[in-house]
Amino acid sequence: MSSDPVDVLIIGAGASGAAAAWSLADTKMRIVCLEQGEWMNPSEYPSTGRDWESRHSGDFSISPNRRGRITDYPVNDSNSPIHVANFNAVGGSTILYNGHFPRFHPSDFRVKTLDGVGDDWPIDYQTLEPYYDESDRLTGVAGLAGDPAYPPKQEFLPPVPLGLSGAKLASGFNKLGWHWWPSDAAVATVPHDGRDKCINLSACTLGCAQGAKASTDITFWPHAIRAGVELRTRCRVREITVNEDDMATGVVYFDEDGKEQFQAAEVVMVACNGVGTPRVLLNSKSKRFPDGIANRSGLVGKNLMFHPYASIYGTFDEPLDGYRGPGVCIWSQEFYETDLNRGHVRGFTYECNRGRGPVSTAMTGVFRNHIPWGEGHHEAYLDMHNRMSGMVSICEDLPEESNTVTLDENLKDSNGIPAPKVDYTLSENSLNMLKFSVDRATEVLEAAGAKDIMTESPIGAGGWHLMGTARMGTDPDRSVVNEWGRSHDVKNLFIVDGSLFVTSAGVNPTRTIQALALYVADSMKQRLANLFD
Amino acid sequence: MSDELITSDGLNTEDQTTLSALLSALLPGNEQLGVPPGNDAAVFEDIQATIRISALEMISDGLDELRKLALEQLAREFDSLSNPIRVQLFELMRSTNGAFYGTLSSVTVQCYYRNDQVMESLGMEPRPPYPKGHEVPQGDFNLLDPVRARGKIWRDV
């Protein structure tokens, strides 16, 4: 088991791995990325077939346990009310993501100072701003300038359509005098960087057959590969090896044939997401690191944050867009900042998601007793078809050491590598925030004319944002990596994914994950001469 | 999923009869609305093919339970019952055999609402979303006037 060392070895080809690889490529170093998944073939995405909605519960399920592809690893999340959602392929979970693409706010980096909870980040909005801009250029972000919930930011592509659903929901927000704005979306609304424009397929969370949604297999990766990065698929990393000087020496991985291989590296960068990254680190046990590599703080796998989500939908008298459109529509940040009179600290974003497809409408109706079987079925169905719309609330999750990713004692993936185990409890603050968000959303829907409000809180399947399990910070006792992503304990080991997050904010994380990955890569480039000091 | 299930012959004749009787009760055809019954040949074939891939044994066992329920509770063959009674028995199984109720309900709506005739009755073209896509009106961004008028709401740090 030996090989020539590469300069930088990246584990994971999702949002963060792709961005870091692209940024580092201009150094002309030898960069290899190992990804357990495969390249996806958009011509096989569900929206190309009549059974597209059914594949949500099959090979394109958001749950790795349900999907069970050979490229997936199982997750034991039975001790969590929120279940892990991801995708394992080139592009990672962005293959299935919806493309809601908000930035963090300046206040999100200063939670401890402003509200006395969580911790402050070791960096601020201004630090990330140029990297947001750079990531946005590659991604192609649709949006409308001037959102009063944000400092001014550059906008690139025309906003996604309001549609009938967006206009209807906006009327509810307007009646109450509450903030709303067309959502920033990782969707090409006009042709962008070789990608075609969105044609409202509605199947964003099943992979975009049109190539309009910015999954990183079609944004960063083609550029990174052209610039010389080598991407090896079907390579699943078991552990990062380390020498007597506490320096990473490379990784042990299984290739497509299940053969164990070793790849030596000068620098190792982990980009496996908030569950996959602590799993790799915890599986990397050695004499020097009996509790897992880079874990002298004991914080690897701790402080897991999801965003607790609630879903609030209603039916309207008149037809709306139904499932047509990109999933992304409008958002509201009326309740984003702390107001303790609301019964919780911090806040949330509402994201309006248009409507549902014909099958999904029927499922919702039947399982929630809105549509009977037998007599009256068709009439009740027609009352819901193309008439449902609503929103989700994305609640800020605060870090708690008791919410963890550890290694399962029994469960293993197909290569025999211990699987992650998630233990997670919703805090009282989260429960209060969820309830408040459901109550206010009900008011918006009613103001917009909705009836038959349906809610789910928390969304059990909604563990799609994975954060906090290898947090950044300046204090080695209170954080896993420093303020530019380098492990405190292992000076040639970097982390670039959502594990870095100190707090979660009340918005989707991927725009910030990509900006952070670019920032870490750039910090490395600026220190190449003394990277390991 | 095992090869055995994929190549299996599917439901036996008795199960097919019960399933057909159940589907016609769950989803009665309606000429006025232009929708076929749930046991329409094309829908029925799609449902059987879907069951064959993923849930043959469970559905077969559930249909057997349904027949027994009819005999025990009403001393009648399931397929001789009226539509409302068939639906009632199926609804009973929601609590006694949730896996069967859930899976069959789910497969039924999946196959029914992707059927050509049903989609057409809903004013939809019977086709997958790609490559044609859909039109969505851009909308009137002047709706934002009150939001703009209110001004900045982000928090200074």
Ligand SMILES: Cc1cc2nc3c(=O)[nH]c(=O)nc-3n(C[C@H](O)[C@H](O)[C@H](O)COP(=O)(O)OP(=O)(O)OC[C@H]3O[C@@H](n4cnc5c(N)ncnc54)[C@H](O)[C@@H]3O)c2cc1C
């Ligand atoms: C259904 C769904 C909807 C979402 N919607 C949104 C949204 O609207 N907006 C938003 O901002 N975010 C959304 N997200 C979240 C978003 O996809 C993630 O935040 C983002 O992809 C995380 O990037 P990452 O690089 O940290 O991890 P990922 O993109 O998950 O990539 C990690 C990669 O590492 C690989 N990997 C893991 N372990 C190993 C190993 N041992 N060896 C080799 N490779 C490994 C995996 O195969 C994977 O490809 C959504 C996610 C899902 C599932």
